[in-house]
Amino acid sequence: MSAIVESRTGPAQAMDEAIAGHRLDETVKGVPPGARLRLDEVGAQGWRVHDMPMPLCILREDVLRRNSRWMSDFAARNGLSLCPHGKTTMAPQLWDIQIADGAWGITVATMHQLNVARRFGVRRVIWANQPTGRVAVDAAFAALRDPAFELFVLADSLEVVDALAQGAARAGLSRPLNVLCEVGTIGGRTGARDAATAMRVARAIAAAPGLSLAGVEAFEGLLPDTAQVDAFLGTLVATARDCAAEGLFGGDEILLTAGGSAFFDRIGPRLAAAGDLGRPVRRVLRSGCYLTHDSLAYEQNYRRMRAEGALDFPPGDLELAMEVWTLVQSIPEPGRAILTCGKRDIGWDTGWPVPLRRVRDGEATAFGAFHKVTGMNDQHGYLIGPTEFLRVGDTVVLGVAHPCATFDRWQVIPLVDESFRVTGAIRTFF
Amino acid sequence: MSAIVESRTGPAQAMDEAIAGHRLDETVKGVPPGARLRLDEVGAQGWRVHDMPMPLCILREDVLRRNSRWMSDFAARNGLSLCPHGKTTMAPQLWDIQIADGAWGITVATMHQLNVARRFGVRRVIWANQPTGRVAVDAAFAALRDPAFELFVLADSLEVVDALAQGAARAGLSRPLNVLCEVGTIGGRTGARDAATAMRVARAIAAAPGLSLAGVEAFEGLLPDTAQVDAFLGTLVATARDCAAEGLFGGDEILLTAGGSAFFDRIGPRLAAAGDLGRPVRRVLRSGCYLTHDSLAYEQNYRRMRAEGALDFPPGDLELAMEVWTLVQSIPEPGRAILTCGKRDIGWDTGWPVPLRRVRDGEATAFGAFHKVTGMNDQHGYLIGPTEFLRVGDTVVLGVAHPCATFDRWQVIPLVDESFRVTGAIRTFF
Numbered sequence: 001m002s003a004i005v006e007s008r009t010g011p012a013q014a015m016d017e018a019i020a021g022h023r024l025d026e027t028v029k030g031v032p033p034g035a036r037l038r039l040d041e042v043g044a045q046g047w048r049v050h051d052m053p054m055p056l057c058i059l060r061e062d063v064l065r066r067n068s069r070w071m072s073d074f075a076a077r078n079g080l081s082l083c084p085h086g087k088t089t090m091a092p093q094l095w096d097i098q099i100a101d102g103a104w105g106i107t108v109a110t111m112h113q114l115n116v117a118r119r120f121g122v123r124r125v126i127w128a129n130q131p132t133g134r135v136a137v138d139a140a141f142a143a144l145r146d147p148a149f150e151l152f153v154l155a156d157s158l159e160v161v162d163a164l165a166q167g168a169a170r171a172g173l174s175r176p177l178n179v180l181c182e183v184g185t186i187g188g189r190t191g192a193r194d195a196a197t198a199m200r201v202a203r204a205i206a207a208a209p210g211l212s213l214a215g216v217e218a219f220e221g222l223l224p225d226t227a228q229v230d231a232f233l234g235t236l237v238a239t240a241r242d243c244a245a246e247g248l249f250g251g252d253e254i255l256l257t258a259g260g261s262a263f264f265d266r267i268g269p270r271l272a273a274a275g276d277l278g279r280p281v282r283r284v285l286r287s288g289c290y291l292t293h294d295s296l297a298y299e300q301n302y303r304r305m306r307a308e309g310a311l312d313f314p315p316g317d318l319e320l321a322m323e324v325w326t327l328v329q330s331i332p333e334p335g336r337a338i339l340t341c342g343k344r345d346i347g348w349d350t351g352w353p354v355p356l357r358r359v360r361d362g363e364a365t366a367f368g369a370f371h372k373v374t375g376m377n378d379q380h381g382y383l384i385g386p387t388e389f390l391r392v393g394d395t396v397v398l399g400v401a402h403p404c405a406t407f408d409r410w411q412v413i414p415l416v417d418e419s420f421r422v423t424g425a426i427r428t429f430f
Numbered sequence: 431m432s433a434i435v436e437s438r439t440g441p442a443q444a445m446d447e448a449i450a451g452h453r454l455d456e457t458v459k460g461v462p463p464g465a466r467l468r469l470d471e472v473g474a475q476g477w478r479v480h481d482m483p484m485p486l487c488i489l490r491e492d493v494l495r496r497n498s499r500w501m502s503d504f505a506a507r508n509g510l511s512l513c514p515h516g517k518t519t520m521a522p523q524l525w526d527i528q529i530a531d532g533a534w535g536i537t538v539a540t541m542h543q544l545n546v547a548r549r550f551g552v553r554r555v556i557w558a559n560q561p562t563g564r565v566a567v568d569a570a571f572a573a574l575r576d577p578a579f580e581l582f583v584l585a586d587s588l589e590v591v592d593a594l595a596q597g598a599a600r601a602g603l604s605r606p607l608n609v610l611c612e613v614g615t616i617g618g619r620t621g622a623r624d625a626a627t628a629m630r631v632a633r634a635i636a637a638a639p640g641l642s643l644a645g646v647e648a649f650e651g652l653l654p655d656t657a658q659v660d661a662f663l664g665t666l667v668a669t670a671r672d673c674a675a676e677g678l679f680g681g682d683e684i685l686l687t688a689g690g691s692a693f694f695d696r697i698g699p700r701l702a703a704a705g706d707l708g709r710p711v712r713r714v715l716r717s718g719c720y721l722t723h724d725s726l727a728y729e730q731n732y733r734r735m736r737a738e739g740a741l742d743f744p745p746g747d748l749e750l751a752m753e754v755w756t757l758v759q760s761i762p763e764p765g766r767a768i769l770t771c772g773k774r775d776i777g778w779d780t781g782w783p784v785p786l787r788r789v790r791d792g793e794a795t796a797f798g799a800f801h802k803v804t805g806m807n808d809q810h811g812y813l814i815g816p817t818e819f820l821r822v823g824d825t826v827v828l829g830v831a832h833p834c835a836t837f838d839r840w841q842v843i844p845l846v847d848e849s850f851r852v853t854g855a856i857r858t859f860f
Contacts (some may be wrong), residue, residue, distance in 0.1 A: 018457070026542070026545040026546075026858050027542075028547070029446070029542045031808075032565065033541070033565065033569050036459075051564065051565070052565070053542065053563075053565045053569075054565075057448075066666050087808065087809065099767070109808070110809055111463070111483060112456070112459045112483065115456040115463060116457050119455075119456070119457050129759065129770075130759050130760060130822075131772050132758070132759045132822070132823060133483075133757045133770075133823060135462065135463065135481070135483045136483065139461075139463050139483075142463065142464075143530040156760055157761070157822055158762060159822035160822060184762055188762075189760075189762075189768055189807070189810055189812075190759060190760040190762055190810070191762060192762070193762055193763050196515070202606060254782050255612075321575040327563045329620060330560060330586050330590075330619075330621075332619075332620055332621060333617075334615075338619055338620050340540070340559075340562050341565075344838055344860065361434065377619070377652070378517065378539070378834050379517065379539040379559070380619055380620070382619075388442060391565060391589065391591065392560075392562070392589035392590060392593075393562060393589065402807050405773065405808070408774055409838075409860075410860075411841075429457050430459065430774065430839075430841075
């Protein structure tokens with residue numbers, strides 16, 4: 001049985017039957033033909049990745065657990081509360097690990113994700129988006145009916161504040177909904193584009209019955225470099241100072257929150273620059289992809305952070321915990337191998353997957369710099385490089401470029417130990 | 431209850447409990463908060479799309495059924511057997527419609543898809559790929575143990591033929607596995623690159639105990655234009671003639687098969703050019719995306735076909751049957767609206783989705799040429815254009831650019847009638 005299933009710690013949700021008892025058979029991608037079992041029976045089957053149907057996405061449990069502890073440690077060393085983005089994995093079993101390692105809460109992006117988090121016992125959620133439409137707004141207030149549940153949502157316009165205030169009136173609850181004022185950048189995604197707009201939104205939140213201005217939020221993860229990230233976080237801090245000066249914040253503490261996985265080193269120092277806001281400030285980091293790490297952009301950003309070295313980093317490093325194993329289906333011409341793995345199996349929107357190892361007769365050999373995946377279709381991958389190194393039937397292990405976009409291609413993902421024995425499985429909810 | 435669920439016609443698989451009884455609650459994306467029901471109860475809920483959680487992918491059942499009949503009619507008028515690609519939808523309920531409308535079989539791309547097809551009662555499958563690895567090869571022969579099941583697989587190398595022959599020896603069945611020799615193009619995907627290779631593969635199939643050369647296969651869908659498609663189909667036909675001349679084909683008839691959804695008009699005439707091969711020839715078209723059609727590449731290709739007008743087309747036209755409904759979450763600056771719909775909700779690999787209609791207070795207004803989706807993140811879309819036309823909270827209906835890549839973002843998809851009332855739902859198996 002999966003150590004991860006056993007570790008579920010959510011109050012009254014431990015070993016939730018919807019996960020542990022999830023029925024698996026060969027209609028679930030990755031499950032061997034003929035198998036019929038519960039998810040919590042996967043670890044007892046004696047499966048080895050080498051013998052499983054491919055393509056197959058796997059999670060290296062030891063690496064994943066080290067990554068989880070590393071980031072918790074990083075947050076603690078740098079005065080941050082970690083609220084990892086749950087949308088990356090949409091796997092309550094992995095959220096449990098993050099919470100057990102000290103995560104302050106779980107971040108979500110949508111109403112569906114909020115409801116999955118509630119269903120599986122998460123007690124504190126940042127819904128890092130504007131609840132939009134009556135169904136979503138009412139879902140936020142439905143969550144608040146549970147007195148033990150804590151929720152934060154975003155607003156970046158008076159229209160959103162108005163819709164939330166109408167939701168509060170419909171719900172008629174005694175406690176207010178915590179709303180964070182979102183600041184954004186010109187040409188970016190959501191978020192108030194200038195100080196005047198941000199302050200109008202913040203004042204409207206503070207003035208609305210049933211809402212409470214709980215802090216200021218930004219998402220810096222799409223910006224191109226650290227200089228822009230630093231400047232943008234300066235906007236967040238300036239907005240927080242202006243809100244504090246006007247006495248707009250409700251609640252006992254002020255939340256300042258940002259942070260994807262690309263620039264998580266910038267968040268602590270820049271938010272600390274807010275200084276004294278008249279009440280306790282909680283600086284919340286929302287990174288998600290650190291849990292599996294990747295073979296491309298996040299690894300490059302991580303190398304940049306370590307090279308700059310300005311922060312208090314824990315021992316060790318983030319490492320890749322997610323692999324997709326696939327087979328060489330065809331070598332139809334010199335220099336070109338076709339893999340049994342495509343866009344439906346692995347994320348590719350931030351770059352093609354990276355060939356890590358060839359496995360033949362149980363022996364792994366690392367790829368050098370001469371092999372590259374240069375394209376994929378729905379069910380095929382194109383591996384370009386010296387084909388003398390490859391045979392039809394060889395296993396090719398791929399490193400992922402974008403964990404979020406790989407998790408969502410699998411409803412069930414095996415966990416493996418250091419020897420690639422399957423020790424359990426996680427269920428995702430996409 | 432869904433008319434589609436009711437229409438299941440597979441022998442002994444009708445109203446399969448794994449589909450009809452599939453449990454839905456708010457942990458399934460698209461299901462309203464608080465709902466707890468079986469899939470076959472969806473149609474009785476009185477749901478209207480306008481009131482559902484968004485983003486939401488829907489299928490317009492009337493359009494989809496017309497498309498299914500249109501393509502069956504097209505195939506019949508042009509001497510083709512239709513074996514639609516099941517990987518597009520991975521929805522046995524939709525395969526049932528295609529089969530009821532006369533489809534000769536269902537095409538799949540992977541072992542997992544083969545096993546889903548078998549599980550839900552499909553009786554004839556073209557596995558349009560090389561079974562690779564022992565697990566996959568053995569799955570092909572396991573399927574053959576059912577005497578009522580008919581299977582065709584591909585080979586494009588001696589290594590594949592050898593692996594299939596070893597599988598045949600392990601299985602020890604009395605009937606052979608039908609293998610199609612795949613021809614390909616230089617710089618393309620799988621498939622023998624020249625006549626000599628193709629003939630070596632064909633001879634090896636014909637000579638291998640337990641295998642039977644059942645025909646010749648190609649996939650032309652990735653080629654850039656009709657001239658290249660026609661030339662490539664000429665290669666398929668030449669290979670078939672050479673195989674016939676050498677007496678390599680087994681079985682009662684010869685299968686010649688090609689066809690995605692972009693060039694389905696070329697298949698019939700070019701394959702007919704094979705002429706007399708000494709035994710009956712079945713020309714099999716494998717298009718998949720026609721069932722929903724799209725708003726971009728397939729629509730453009732369809733317009734080309736109709737403009738050229740050389741074939742016998744049925745009355746009416748293929749039309750878009752799949753939409754994704756989403757909301758305007760933010761209008762953070764002039765000309766830019768942020769939608770609650772991203773890469774996790776809609777296909778984008780062949781182009782961004784196309785804004786079709788704004789819906790406000792139940793009234794639909796078509797978008798003109800001035801609004802475009804120019805990008806998406808995992809959970810957000812960027813709609814660029816005159817924002818005077820839009821308000822936060824408006825519904826924006828998007829047309830899909832790639833049906834395959836949208837189906838696989840949803841585990842359950844509602845069916846709607848002409849008034850966008852939900853009449854049922856399909857379950858997908860990705």
